[in-house]
Amino acid sequence: MTKTIGLLVMAYGTPYKESDIEPYYTDIRHGKQPSDAELQDLKDRYQFIGGLSPLAGTTNRQAEALRDALNEAYDEVQFKLYIGLKHISPFIEDAVQSMHEDGIDEAVTVVLAPHYSSFSVGSYNTRAQQEADKYGIQFKHVAHYYQQPKFIQYWTEKINETLTKIPHEEHDETVLVVSAHSLPKGLIEKNNDPYPNELHHTAQLLEEQSDIIHVAEGWQSEGNTGTPWLGPDVQDLTKSLYETYGYKHFIYTPVGFVCEHLEVLFDNDYECKVVCDELGVNYYRPSMPNTDPLFIGAIVDEVKNVY
Incomplete structure (x- = not known):
């Protein structure tokens, strides 16, 4: 019998449209609104690279590729994907709440960052864990995968x-x-x-x-x-x-x-x-990993170490 567990993929997040830029930047600054000059500087950077970052779409594709690769690698476990973002909806807490609503009681968490730091990966995991503790969801955290x-x-x-x-x-x-x-x-x-x-x-x-x-x-x-x-x-x-x-x-x-x-x-x-x-x-500057099978495979191999 196949067991369904959660796969929580966490990432930084990025504005989906121009009107998202100010609330997104405010969230990064812990609720402190940017000045007009700071906001314009960020808008100019986005404009320079084509209007907005391609990050949102890539994050979704990476998460889906990881889910599919894990479901291929595991016989008796089915991974159900949830995406949680640090600075924009769907926030990490929203993703964990969705897990609870779906009856998930066990999950693996992965941050789309290869190296561990308490400031980045550690903070994502802490937020996820605090929310999971409210519902009794058991988490296994992937700390890093740069060494894979x-x-x-x-x-x-x-x-x-x-x-x-x-x-x-x-x-x-x-x-x-x-x-x-x-x-x-x-x-x-x-x-x-x-x-x-x-x-x-x-x-x-x-x-x-x-x-x-x-x-x-x-x-x-x-x-x-x-x-x-x-x-x-x-x-x-x-x-x-x-x-x-x-x-x-x-x-x-x-x-x-x-x-x-x-x-x-x-x-x-x-x-x-x-x-x-x-x-x-x-x-x-060589192309970035994106959804390359080697990159996705490295995370799968690290998930095998924790689950």
């Missing part, structure tokens, strides 16, 4: 594909910039958070398994809080790498993200490319 062989294989293949576009004799003048979303340094230190080490481990695995010679680690998309965040920022890193080593080719792999969205399409494809253009060097 299929995840590393995905990025290794993308790096090697990109290297084929660069003359072989210039591979020694090429650098891989491995990055993730920056977080406040104080929070990382206070919680003894594994996040920076997990990014470092990712960079090591990619250096070992791909054909790249030079690797650097950076951070991107830091918030404007007036407090120190993890660095160096990828733009500053690009300049310092060029000044120190004179690299001609820069390959950016924002491995802390799992699809094309604002942080990648603007912070990498625009801001980092501007720096590369100013320096007269070549900018490369």
